[in-house]
Amino acid sequence: MFYIADLHTHSHYAGATSKSLNLETLYQWALIKGIDVVSTGDFTHPAWLKELQEKLQPAGNGFYTLKRLPPLNVLPGIKASERTIYFCLSVEVSCEYMINNRKYRTHQLIYAKDFEAVHYINTALSKYGNLTLDGRPSLQLQSHELFKIVLDIPRAYFVPAHVWTPWCSSIGAMEGHDSLSDCFKDVATELFAIETSLSADPLMCRQYDELDGLTLLSNSDAHSPRNLGREVNLLKTELGYDAMFNAFKTKQGFAGTYELFPQKGKCYNTGHRDCGVSIDADKITGNICAVCGKPLTIGVSHRVQQLANCKAVKENIQPFKYVLPLPEIFAELLNIKSDTPLHTVSVAKAYTKAIAYFGNEFDILHKVALEDIQRYYPKLATAINRLRNNEKQAVAGYDGIYGRINFFNEYELNEKQKQLALFG
Template sequence: MNEYYADLHIHIGRTWTGKAVKITGAKSLTLSEVLMVSSERKGLDMIGVIDCHSPEVIEEITELMRQGSVTELAGGGLRFGKTTLIPGSEIEVYDSYCQGPVHVLAYFPTIDKMKLFSNWLEQHVTNIQLSSQRVYCDGKTLQLKVKELNGLFIPAHVFTPFKSLYGKGVTESLTEVFDPLLIDAIELGLSSDTSMAKEINELNDYVFITNSDAHSLGKIAREYQKLELKEPSFSELRMALQEINGRRVVTNYGLDPKLGKYHNTVCAKCFAPAEANTKICLKCGAKAIVKGVAIRIDELANINNIHNERERPPYIHQIPLDFIPGLGPKTMDKLLDYFGSEMNILHETTFEQLNQVVPDKIARYIDMARKGQLVIETGGGGRYGKVKAEE
């Protein structure tokens, strides 16, 4: 077995002709740039690009295959340099069983399977070109279609207050919307971690995954996981999510939940802290209270408080390099020129090695970030938390 780093939730901002896919994504977030940055700058072994249902993205992948820069793997997935691309799609479910919209992720082993899914999806969405489109069928029908095409089905960022399974989609249980037997894993999202999510008993059957949900190139790999696989392919990923034949998620790497945009319950207008069930901000009077992930998980855990004993891999609170105070683009480029990739900087370099390349304060911040020793100002209401520099 070998160990591989994987970020399975990366968006496409624009196609190769400049058309929007993820409207809120950066214009520089093209498929070619995602592949190059993920492989060379970030040092990822596997990525999930979750807008591959868009016809122009399919066309670009097909052209890259024709040119020979992308090749299909026997075990599924597409090889670019040192990185395996897993074709995926993010879809919004909002059927009669949902309290609110729910985002889900679907992944397929080949571009042909993705084409078939895109053709089917086009009959059930308003605009097949765009990311995260609402599908006009119920959640279980969508699950069955994904499984028919040999795909993986994963609820996305499940605790985010908007457009997620537990944030808006269900009142108590995922069974209100989905068939639990057709779920392959659970994506936690930036404002939660394993210690929080494991308190919800119905999640005990699923592996937790941690991904960036990147809307820009710099955000790729702000969360990821280390996988133990024979090779970085779709079939091996499936086995890891099912924890069979020794394949598994070894470690989850993610933000300290306090850095997430929705960890605390606050007013989205003035960002004053608020009580969970408050409707109006006591500070500014706005009706803009956003219930935080921490409170929502407590609510769900209290519904059924049987303790979960499932053994889970460690969740490492890792602050991304672009959160480090004082670490600007020039210093980042210097680190990359010297150490090769962000994965090397985060996992392989010593403090002494860092200190030879960057100022002592920056080297200490990076080392402290890896050890969870930096002070964090908690986020909420749509505003990220902040890493506080030393006085």
């Protein structure tokens, strides 16, 4: 069967996450977005683990379902088509260490098929850090040492998280290594997948040959429930833990990803947010901010250039389609400028109505026929058509500031010209 999986999420126990991030809200947003499998996140945290054990029941396929399904109430009047939402036990941990006086910090994802495997993982990891402090615990051990521990635990899998981001990543510019083999040493060959990050896409990844052969996963890393599904993985195989990871290992049954436009990510360009300095990768002349003299944060597009070693365009690029959260598309259509468009009543109303009509968000973005959207809301059809054809204008994100994607130019959005431009 075809299904969609978002495998990097957190609970409200992880740092800088929403208080409302829990199983019930993840369940609801999975329905609204059109996701089948959602990670639990944070299973090393004792209080969250207790909640997982109390609220989840085994589905018989290595995933879990909620014992008690919550009513849909995250948005007033929201309705979505029915589907079973499966949870996959997961955690993200932070490896923090010094080598030759340089500080390294890398984030790594770990998955478990059952609570017994979770118990083995938590027992092993508790020797290296305090698991009660944060849903994403800091561990005093090197990335390859962590990977070795996970390799020894049955029914557990390991995936390096958001590998390109400047901070907290395996090959990131600021705190990472210069190659996966330097990061994972003798076990690097055991890797079968990496998570790319919101600011990278498969086209960028294919410029660096160390990633050839690895499956490029994409997840939301949602810190609030409504950010679920910013990026997701597509599968066409048996629905279950073993089959899903087998698809990641062999690429058989892996159908690619839905990718956020990488410029939308908050680490695409190199820059310095305090000074409003953002520099395209091909215009970088140094790593110092010209305004204040402090170091620039190296963006993902520049990091890819630093490590790039394949100039030739490859034929075997992993399949993917671009996505942008539907509330942001409605915000553009309604001329609302906001970083949290669903907080605006008109956007929330338009979004809720569209989800009720078409069933879920991913169907609208990539499945529903354009003619059907055209009949429903012509302007939306134009935006979706442009999304599907990668016709957009982008202002790239940098140093923690999200980028902007627009499907219309100012002329088209001008009230007087609108009819002409869109339907003329």
